[in-house]
Amino acid sequence: MEHMPEFPGGQAALLKYIATSIKYPVICVETGITGKVFISFVVNEKGEVVEAKVARSPDANLSAEALRVVNNMPQWTPGRQRDKAVRVAYTIPVNFVLQ
Template identity: 60%
Template sequence: MQVKKYPYCDLNRYRGLLIEVGLILSLGICLLAFETKTTVKKSEITGSIVTQDIDNEIIPITRQEQVKPPPPPPPPRVVEVLNIVSDDIEIDEELEIEDTEADDQTAIDITPVVTAYEQEQEEEEEEQIFYIVEEMPEFPGGELALRKFLANSIKYPVIAQENGVEGKVYVSFVVGKDGYVTNARIIRSVDPSLDKEALRVVNSLPQWSPGKQRGQPVRVAFSVPITFVLQ
């Protein structure tokens, strides 16, 4: 059965209108509340005003008492001890005074005085290393004997053989005034094991004929290449 409603009995037909009216009224009330101004009435003070004097309290300035350090202790008293010696002691030793006057025949030893500059010059000449001199150092038997000595003394390192390392190591050294080799060092490296072996061989070199400059033996720098080749 279909339900039928009469339009005049519908309670929701004025719902939208009532909502709009309510919104308008509330908005109007809010605007009226914001626009309303209240006037301040004249204020009256009842009673009398009493002024009260405030005493300024003076705060005393206090300082912390300094604690003085205790006085140092008095120095220890020195007690003098007098040893009384009898006067009847005889002294066997007699004071001898030598004559210090010199004559024409008196020999005087004079130690030569070496100045600091001369000493530095001598040290520089001793430490100076020459690269080219009038007579170069010479290995016993010449250059061919030096090559033969190096070839016979070299022991190829096992680790270098296993890794297949080859090359030419340049070693620099100084031939001293006495002909012995000193200050050997690597100037061109190939492998640490080969460098170590090259230094060992150079340090084992026998005595050379020292180099000379102006007829005097001097220190001369020298270098040799040592070749390591696998066969």
């Protein structure tokens, strides 16, 4: 891969977007459920996030929230290979921690 897809503003902006977009499910707060949800998705040739799915998760409610946030991500700069936009698979961890 010559150029990996990039979230607008880079890696730091991606982490900030996730942190500010997550709404901790109330049921998980009440029951003290925490953990990492791993979401796999593809950044397509247009930079759109498609085919998002849960790779691993401690709880279905956390999965649903992490998927919602990933599916609402703004458009990325697509990955490029030999000057052509290409599909690139990605997996990101979404960390749920109770304060």
